[in-house]
Amino acid sequence: MEQLYDPNKIEEKWQKYWEEKETFKTDVWDFSKPKYYVLDMFPYPSGVGLHAGHPEGYTATDIVSRMKRMQGYNVLHPMGYDSFGLPAEQYAVSTGNHPNGFTEKNIESFSKQLKELGFDYDWSKMIATSDPKFYKWTQWIFKQLYLDGYAKYIDMPVNWCEELGTVLSNDEVIDGKSERGGYPVIRKNMKQWVINQPAFAEKLLEGLEEIDWPESTKDMQRHWIGKSEGVEVDLEIVGGGNFSIYTTCIETIYGITFMVLAPDGQIVKDLMPRIENKEEVEAYINETLKKNDMDRTELNKTKSGCILKGIYAINPVNGKEVPLFIGDFVLASYGTGAVMAVPSHDQRDFEYAMVHNIPMIQVIDGADVSEKAFEKGDYLGKGCKLMNSEEFTGLTVEEAKGAITEKLSKMGVARKSVNYHFREWIFARQRYWGEPVPVVYTENDEIHVLSDNELPLILPVLEDYKGKNGKAPLENATEWKQYEKDGVKGKRETSTMPGSAGSSWYFMRYIDPDNQEEFANQELLKHWLPVDLYIGGPEHAVGHLMYSRIWNRYLYDKGLSPVKEPFKKLVHQGMILGSNGIKMGKRFPEFVVNPSDIIRDYGADTLRLYEMFMGPLEVSKPWNQQGVEGARKFINRVWTFFTNEENITDDNKDSLTKVYHQTVKKVTSDFEQLGFNTAISQMMIFVNSVYKVGSCPREYAEGFIKMYSCICPHVGEEMWNVLGHNNTLANESWPTYDEDAIKEDTITIGVQVNGKVKGTVELSVDEENDSALAKAKEVPTVAKAIEGNAIVKEIYVKGKIINIVVK
Template structure:
């Protein structure tokens, strides 16, 4: 019997010493395959049971592709900037670099003990100056081209963490890390102009093999809408614009709503008669995140601006003006028109604030007395109460009203996006320093290439004070002087998503000191052929990396528009209680190192791939782990310890072997690992039934199994007389002519219920099938004392006996 601890250490040492999985990156003679995992943050806790699932999936496919003659690139690295290391630095006063390096070493040791085929010579870490040199360089290009810029805008501010947070880092008004309160406040922020990339990001979704749910999330996040921007005058002076996709309802406006935190409200404040009420509502609003104010808010809260009225430009009618937290200052124009008869949110708002309603589209009752409110009455309906446009269809009115407003000089047709600026500055220490200097003459200076990388200084105090970034404590570092001009360095750092927005390019050429990657190499290896990671990154990392890659493509620095050709989201490994592993149920948290020690890495890999479909969430089951170990022992016994292997083919396994090769190959290609394992189990069962196993068939099974369980695969391969690693052996092929079985399993039913089975040659005639069916003991018991009324034979499938 094999000893998993000895065998696994033996082969891990072999792979490392022989550099088995090192990629010859300049070998263009073979087809390429680039497999990638979303790289982890190296926390001090180390891997949990969910990590190996996705990593094993890419490992299996990489190993198969290598055997199929592909030149495989399968790298691993670390997203090593982030808040946990920052908090460690604040709490201990130690530089987070040492803490991070220690975690990286621990993570690496865990990954190596799981037997993954990573090319460790290509490892990157986003906190390594050799890496973030080029993060700074790419940012510099974005800044010079106007895509990165400073903008005065409302932001998510977390006082406890002392930093700005992106929308996806805020959950229910609190920081994702730590659960601290987050408020909205206006600050000058370094941003990246995401809306400039909106349309090409939408177009690119049609070119990639991604889960449709993820594509739809990105489409919704970008939020494209085509409509009309219209200017409204304010009674007594002033004006604002609104954007609408339903211009045909403009005669139904009964009130307007402005963003509470917008500049216009502050400008109008001296004219507002209920200032205290308005100011209180504004304070209430800034404690909410954008998500709370839009997706989760039903739009009923708000406050009337007493003394302020707007003029509807189509009829000169004065309407009330409100502020409502569902309107965002940094989205669109920061103002909306409200037509409560034809919009659900506006309807609820009007009911809550006792505002009149005007129906302008005919079709059904849309008043407050209607039992069921409809969002909108559109196609095929006609306008009412709309002056000269009354009687036109909705489609006709859209065109006609737009034309009137454009001719009046107060409107324009436009495309709007929900997509907003990506705030690209954090008031934190542990991130890439921004290569910008604010000069005394008021100009911003971007560091020259020979001044990069701008390296983080060590500090005595890593905590920011009074809302200032920790790098404000670096008195000497932040002072800059060149050619007689003085300035102060930008002391905010880049967000953690900066390095992960382009790391997939650096893997291809990780030690290049003259450019972020050689273009010829990028042209050969990009795009990533298979990218596996969690769905939680759908509108964060996956969006940001598409933006950076699209930009680099436009600059002629990346050869492809889209970085990830095929994307797969692995499901979550749950605790045995069916709930996500975590602090709440520590007894259900599974440490993969414990499983490796007790059962072996191969067992862990096999079990996680056999749990169910890769994309599904699945509960952990300790008995399932034991079952996986027992099956591997069973494989070892029949293929290594038995005396069944023969160099002569008895042809007993021809059909099942060729069927297994075909199915496993197809299943690996489609990431159906659980069904591939099931097929291998069927083959092993057949091996136990026959007198001899054709050695090439045993070797083929070992090759396929070695992709899932590489240590035992290598060991069995060697024990069968091979001196070289199994990793580069040609992939097994199947013979289509042998996929026609010479026998079949005939099912026997009595009165519709299965009572037995037997195997017979496919050419067995009907009479013989009847005789064999009636001779089965289990069938005899069912028909004893009964009269057989009918026997139905479906050749090649079933014998059905009807008796009473």
């Protein structure tokens, strides 16, 4: 009677074995083997636990990790938790719990679920960003950034919600109101901690050329950094004052018909006493302050603004006076806070001019200055010549760039400049659940940074951690925030670091998580970095992935990281959708799949096998319950055959030799390329073959089980045990293949007559020229084509084609 695989009996057994034997514990000091560091983007420890999407990426790294270990690598495959920050705090608030303590319970729950899936994590290396032993070093790295001038405390415009008493990020503001609660949000200047991202821009761009990442992700980072090369020009204001603009199209400077300033910038504030329509301008500024940067730039459709009556700037190339406007699409925090406007040759300027009835001057010949032209995108007139540009008329656009820049440079009002879209990384949150910033504001209004022996600065336990009356929650820690030591008196910083702080360097701490003397031993870092394979979602392309590159690059420049780039190869897994083809979530709860339910009903190996067989790893795929059933059936099919002693023999090697070696070659290659669905297909071909033959040589059975166990480790270990092995197969050697055994004995090639294919012929791979041609002529369709014709030439390209030329 067929004995079906029972996961309830087997999976817990092997999970217990792996834990007790510390099967996957990595000796990081063992340098005798080549290293392989494989990493998952660590999760937020939500009490909700795993969702169907989590196991996909985790299983992928697990498969590669298991294969590499069997190939003789010393594998580091750790897991931890991004347990500080907004997601953990919001979940605690929504469930009526306190983040302190509740987060630890969630970590325990999450770890239990991960262990139930049989992942080969080295749990002795586990970290959590909210653990003081970890965030001591987050604070230490921040301290170094501050001492080296990269972390700064500056006045800058922020999204401020008075009702919530905190700064909000751009994506937390919708139509001028807070996403949570719908409270009014305004833009105002506040003292904030920032990290100078632009200082790393050029190095980050260069680093993208050195890493194996998806091109789409690289392009997103390049766009986010936004490098441009142009000219910065100084302009005088009639009646006194000046400002600068930055442009990449200096050749169009004779076409300026107006300038636009940031409504909330210092230039407008300084001009306010001279503005004739002051009330109108102030009203517009107040409306602008209700919008976030996204609304003002990417989402700006109306091109709103107003003129500054009585205020004019002087175009330095011709001395003409041009009116000044304000428009919310210009940001005080980006560039110079002012832009030149050439509506004849810039779409944004054209649209603004149409709304405000501003004249245009065409300065590039052949550029159609019409709405239709802008739709076609040919309004820049590249390759055309200048017109209406005084002595530069007749020059090509390319020639004019250099000539006009040279003229303005000699006048002392312009210089070549490189600009970046990159802005400072706001590194302070008026929230509770985060790393305390290790600085004190002294009574003399100076910043005092804590000494190393005062770290970690522990986050105090607060019952009321929500903050009120516009104050950060840590303002309620009355005793904690007061500081006095060695003659220094003052008040601690009460903002905390963002959740992205700990995740910007956590991959280093896994290598040496218990080190109390440094964030990680330098010799270990040199051996283990960079991470060889990193798998995680594409939503982190310009957040976590950018921040971690910045922190790593800073530490590299300081001699504390051995590599310029932390992640050698990056892969984004696709999303697991509901069976309705839509992202699983609250909107369609009936389509949400809880992986714990699948494990309970089918076993962890079934879930792992199904998710790897759904399709290419990088592609989003809808859940299909029939597919789960099919995965379970395949596991039963494998289990039934390979646990039957009568099927395992030393016979029939010849009949399975080719398919076995083909399987080893393809599975090995596909695992390396993360093509798990095609690897499983090849395994199915092999299993069909052994069923057809009725038996399988022990060598082939054991080789297959090793490969299969990477996907279904519990079944694999049990079958290995049934075959007479008392140890785990995790450290066995990976099967090898013989290329000669895979070679085909015969090949099928096309036969052409006068260049047109007339048929095919099957030949031996070693077929001689005369024999090949003779067999080709015997093919009925070929024989008919050459019948009665004189053969002029016969060509046989071995293994590829036969061509017979007749007349």
